[in-house]
Amino acid sequence: MSVRPVTVVTGAVGGIGAALARELAPGHDLILSGRNVGALEALCAEVGGTPLVLDLTRPESFEAALAGLGRVSNVVHNAGVVELGAVAEQDHAVWSHTLAVNVVAPAELTRLLLPRVRAERGSVVFVNSGAGLRANAGWGSYAASKFALKALADALREEEAAHGVRVTSVYPGRTATPMQEKVRSQEGAPYTPEAFVRPESVAALIAFALNAPRDALLPDLSVRPGPQ
Template sequence: MAVHLVTGAGSGIGSVLARRLLDRGDDVVLLARDAGRAREIAARFPGATTIVGDLGQPGRLSWALSKQRLPERLDSVVHVAGVVDLGAVADLAPALWEQQLAVNLVGPAELTRLLLPVLRVSRGQVVFVNSGAGLHAHAGWSAYAASKHGLKALADALRAEEAEHGIRVTSIYPGRTATPMQARVHQQEGREYEPERFIDPESVATTILTALDLPRDADITDLTVRPGA
């Protein structure tokens, strides 16, 4: 039975992915930012294991995980959690840069570092759910796009470094997806949110599962998912 650790299971893509992994009988470990969130997630996903670690405080992740029981092996770590705050470079305060870089980039890097020993045991896989913003930056998206461009660099370097241990690394770049984050983006943009115009989170989850289930004779390194016509 495969064992997966998923971040961002509280809503959107992460929530859909966690449910589908559980429904097919896999073991699922869900990372929550605090104990209250962990209780909420555990109630929503019976059968899953929850652990607590705040990606917004990367320097404390090692301490937090050392106080909890972790799996002895992991077949995958799927990084879905993310935050976004839009704004022009001229207007963005350092705190907004720091938060997005921490949650979207430094936190995933540190969590991956801490879990590499158990990933190596099973020759597992790391999946980074990136964004179209990780490939192209637009006005108002500087901090978020910078964090996602950095996430691509992290994935590319990790792939080269861990190939000798048999670890596969995949970056997935969804376009705009109908999630609570997208609703918040539209609020920041001052536009009406019409979820039917965007990718269904189920479709992105299917893409992630495709990468996870790919036979070992092949590797999906980068995959872009765009809204359909």
């Protein structure tokens, strides 16, 4: 009888995170992290997951929060924040918060969980963004964090190959999520979810990377809205 993989998902109550939890639930034991405790508990009850309370702005608190965990096969870094604004207008507080949540937290969480993931010859997936490949006006702080996240993933992939750990970056285009609704509001544009990628489609792609045969490595995956 095969042992079910244990997969940690951050940002689990967001659009992509919740869709991923539902996508993985039939075949994975899930450890789910999110900011909205009520929504997180409801999702865990729905999919049979275990809640993991993390404050991503306090990486020094991660070790204690993770101490009670057993096996971990995979880690999906899905949590993220975005605040649009020109470089001339955004102060250091925005940059510090964005980089802390989008880069420092995934780096520290990965470091602490790597011994468990190595033991399982598992996977680490970073949910990046199209902004991690190209920076447009008004997206400086967010794009900088996502470029840094790509660098983290690329370095980790090379470092962990000898341990049998697979590392994948996923670059979704605009996706119909609450974060995208916030972005459209900041852009002063209407939110039209039917024009964007469904979070379930991104979740299916992440699940494909996690469940791929061991002889396949999918280092970079991009997904864009398809023709309507």
